[in-house]
Amino acid sequence: MNGDVHKIIEEALPLVVPSEEEIRKAKDAEMELRRRLDEVLKNYPHLEYRFLGSYARNTWLKGNLEIDIFILFPEDTPKEELERIGLEIGKSVVDEYELRYAAHPYVHGIVKGVEVDVVPCYKLKSAEKIKSAVDRTPFHHDWLKDRIRGKENDVRLLKKFLKVAGIYGAEYKVRGFSGYLCELLIVFYGSFLEVIRNATEWTRNTVIDVPAGKVYRRKGEFFVVDPVDPKRNVAANLSLDNLAKFVQICREFLKRPSLDYFVEREPEIPSDEIIAEEIESRGTGLCAVVFKKPDIVEDNLYPQLEKACRRINDFLRRENFLPLRAGYFANESKCVLMFETQVGELARIRRHEGPPFEEEEHVERFLKKERKYKPFIEGGKFWVYVERKNWKVEDAISDLIRRDWRSMGKNVGEKLKEGFDVLTGKDVLKVEGREFRKFLVEFLCLK
């Protein structure tokens, strides 16, 4: 079976290597861009531009062409000037544009039908002195450009393999593998297949020390040492669970190699009737908190959604609703926080703990209170049944959000404060759209 793997990889190449047409289109755009940049930079003789990133290294994934241009400013340029002039240049070299935000604002645009980013950064002597993450990019390129030569398609295979698995990209929405991390791994292990083979042995304590050329284990986190800044973990944004997912997929791919690992397919989704039936039959508490999406970038939104989700889930655990899983979803207009619990409805009463019998004054105060139920002694302590404020999971969640929206991320919290709906049971299917159904089927672990 394992003999197949080379054949499969061979067959996968056409799925990941750009077509000649795509390459020609890219070249055309590059030439046009160089013309425009040379022209506009005549006005800024102290600046230079560089083509960096996957286009510059010929490692972009088929169908995912994007040209990255960096405008390098002298180290002593004030930040405001860098941003202002950076945007001016960006706007002047693309056909249509929008502003995007990373470390600084930058221009994203189109040139001859190709997507282009024009990013200003500082030109530094050493990568250890960087002011923001984008300043590191020229160093990454310098380190990679000769080392990756001849291995471009291995990078592409790895990117596609990750993309199909849903773990390509270091952004918060994905928490997977960045393009830079893919290239480093290919350089380090030598080929796509060697990355896959070695990954089956990775653990949460694995350190891949790229500059030192060795792998070892160290309690902490999965760590890939950045050769241009050895303190930095290139895999810092890779979540533990996505690392686990990757390791497992590598094992399965090697055991049963298949082209399926390189083909993005839309999953089959059961009908709403079938999902509703399953929800009813499992007897869980299922709640979807639905609210308006705040108008912020994804890298800001998703950490807030995760925080809100965790706050609510921790609360459900403390309140004894026995959470099964929690998750979050967002589309263009709405956010959804999802919770499933093993208890949908608790008793109307709970035990309220009082003082040990020895503490006479506390006991007197405890017993003096007007109560519906008679206090009792257990384990040398006084106790009394009190009525529970919220015995249904949906009421408990609503009540918590109304009290505690401030702790659920700045923008998400504010939107929650403005208003939210809690859908329960099969009513969660009132949230519209196929993307939500894909999320829901995953969340419910349906096959």
Added chain:
Amino acid sequence: MNGDVHKIIEEALPLVVPSEEEIRKAKDAEMELRRRLDEVLKNYPHLEYRFLGSYARNTWLKGNLEIDIFILFPEDTPKEELERIGLEIGKSVVDEYELRYAAHPYVHGIVKGVEVDVVPCYKLKSAEKIKSAVDRTPFHHDWLKDRIRGKENDVRLLKKFLKVAGIYGAEYKVRGFSGYLCELLIVFYGSFLEVIRNATEWTRNTVIDVPAGKVYRRKGEFFVVDPVDPKRNVAANLSLDNLAKFVQICREFLKRPSLDYFVEREPEIPSDEIIAEEIESRGTGLCAVVFKKPDIVEDNLYPQLEKACRRINDFLRRENFLPLRAGYFANESKCVLMFETQVGELARIRRHEGPPFEEEEHVERFLKKERKYKPFIEGGKFWVYVERKNWKVEDAISDLIRRDWRSMGKNVGEKLKEGFDVLTGKDVLKVEGREFRKFLVEFLCLK
């Protein structure tokens, strides 16, 4: 208010001191018994008899007359002979009798309308060499008889005070204060009122060192040192919760002295309709396991009931039904184990934990199993939803008893194996009788 306490105690005396008629009846029975004993012991010149216990010391509680006679055997008598001759003598001196069991079997009978125990024991030089608990009784009597003189009615007040509180008696059913413990406390503190006053300061670590004449604290348990055997804790059978109850009642009595503390009253019990309504409205899981009472003495039955109760309750906690309280009840024919939980019905699914992703072989075995739901990764570990065997609390209890009756006490376990009913919710009221209702109202903490 506190000035009242002496007046209340004065008023309580007629409720605890035997009437002249009761005393005359006792004296008549005593004289008859002495006649019969002198006669029968002519045949056993090596034996002697003694009147011991509360009758002998004039500390019996009004209406609770019972004459204790001990037949003392030489130390070298074989156990079988002691038992055989002990019963022979017992039977021959009472009018009607039944056999009872403590350390040895003994005769309980009636003489001139008065209840009598005839108990065989060894005559020993020192209390430290005793063979069974009854051998200690003569030493207790010798230690107390002069010291208690003049304080007999204080003993009676304390016994009644405890009886009304439901904590008089060291037997397993009660786990309260023995008669001997009452007398020791009166000797130690000097009077009923001083016992009550000092008890308000007792803790679970208090040691009342009677022979040394001092009180101190020591981590462990509430301990009253036996003056005839200093290693022995006279309060060993007093439960922590009954100690707590006593301490609290003492405080309340001193704060608001009242004759109520000396009058046994039948509690008012709400109607079955009202109890049923309360059960329905509190939304708990309420289960009564009902089965035939095994034919064993109470001191054997109650520890077994407690064990069975604890086993089931621990199980309910592990299975996430969130127990509120557990309790047990027995009448002449039936036993009941009662459980109330905050969750009556759990989800049909639960999380089943798999291996961490690093353990390749375990992961493979875990994923290979045929499963209804898709496994997922959380915290670097594999998990999968599996269907719960018992999601209703009553089914979970029944299933546990059928599997695990052997761990629920020898005789109770056997009866459970033979069969049991589980009543749920307001159906627990199908158990008949006022005594059960008293228990239920306490169990539910109704006012």
